[in-house]
Amino acid sequence: MVLKAIKARIYPNQTQKEQLLVNFGCVRFVWNQMLNMQIERHKNNKDAKYQNHFAMNNMLKAMKLEYPWLKQAESTSLQVANRDLDDAFKRFFNKKLKNGFPRFKRKKCAQSYTSKAVKNNIQVLDNHHIKLPKLGVVKYRTGRKITGKIKAVTLRINSQGQYYLSVLTESENQTFKKTGKVIGLDLGLSDLIITSDGIKHDTIRFDKDMQAKLRLHERKLARRLHKAKVEIAFDKHEKVLFPRTKLTQFPRYQAERKTVAKLKNKVANQRLDYLHKITTKLVKDYDVIVVEKLNTNGMLKNHHLSRSIANAAWSKLVSLLDYKCKWYGKQLIIVDPKNTSRICSNCGKKNHDFDKLTQQEWLNTREWNCPNCQTHHDRDVNAAKNILARGLKTLA
Ligand SMILES: [Zn+2]
Structure with a gap:
């Protein structure tokens, strides 16, 4: 149940x-x-x-x-x-x-x-x-x-x-049909999900479409809040007969507050809807899904907007996968992400050329060739393949 x-x-x-x-x-x-x-x-x-x-x-x-x-x-x-x-x-x-x-x-x-x-x-x-x-x-x-x-x-x-x-x-626990397929997922910044099959799902920045509009309304809201406060102070100072004391007495401010809340709500809903669609499809299509363990400590420290949005999306994604796998009789495996980007998924050797790179150079490396077996890799797809292999190992 x-x-x-x-x-x-x-x-x-x-x-x-x-x-x-x-x-x-x-x-x-x-x-x-x-x-x-x-x-x-x-x-x-x-x-x-x-x-x-x-x-x-x-x-x-x-x-x-x-x-x-x-x-x-x-x-x-x-x-x-x-x-x-x-x-x-x-x-x-x-x-x-x-x-x-x-x-x-x-x-x-x-x-x-x-x-x-x-x-x-x-x-x-x-x-x-x-x-x-x-x-x-x-x-x-x-x-x-x-x-x-x-x-x-x-x-x-x-x-x-x-x-x-x-x-x-x-x-009753309703299960999805078994498909006999397994998949590993690498979670990224510009692509939200990269699968071991080489499929990439974009990180859609729903907030960007709304940004200009939201900024406009937030400014309007701040202006109206300021005006309301000035008027409350005025009423108090001038000892008017029926002084306004609460922000609820300013309908124009309240209307703007609702508009801002509505816009923010819309972005959040679009984001969640997108994550629901992706996760339901994954759980339907695959019997075993392997993801990396998220580094929750590192997440809190990051102040970049795109980073923090991605972090929030990853946590939500994993939690959605977690309960959907339980509901529909599929399996979610969480593995240690250590070195999954640096190991060749074909021969299993770690590429030591990467050790010499600076942080920025390493982040810019999107594709590479394995010095050992010469396989050409897309960085993220290779990581997803390693994540899948690690997950399947725990099953064996
Ligand atoms: Zn190799």
């Missing part, structure tokens, strides 16, 4: 939107109240036992009596809030994880809530309609089919005011 999360955009009507906002607020309220209660208990009595999520769920009943409006919220979502808070505390107590103390949630934070599936309260009616607790039938749109047993559903609103849901389902 595998768990899958399927994300979909939803289009709630006005009443449903209001219900969603109420629910976000209730969940935030419960989280903050419970967090405050834990802090106060500890302050009053250092020996007081920490209250886990079962204990917090028991307190919910009393809380609902005190604050009857909490009943407007979908009830399992409040329990999930307690569980999330309990998890946050557990991560904090676990000294190995070095997680910080749980924080209070502000209205500005990302807003979401999760409902657990109980007795058919969540039902997929057709490809465009889903029945959700407290909300009723909501229109949704997604590129994927929601299949399997529904375990939970998370609803959220993003910075542009769009609503999304993510359905967690459990289903």
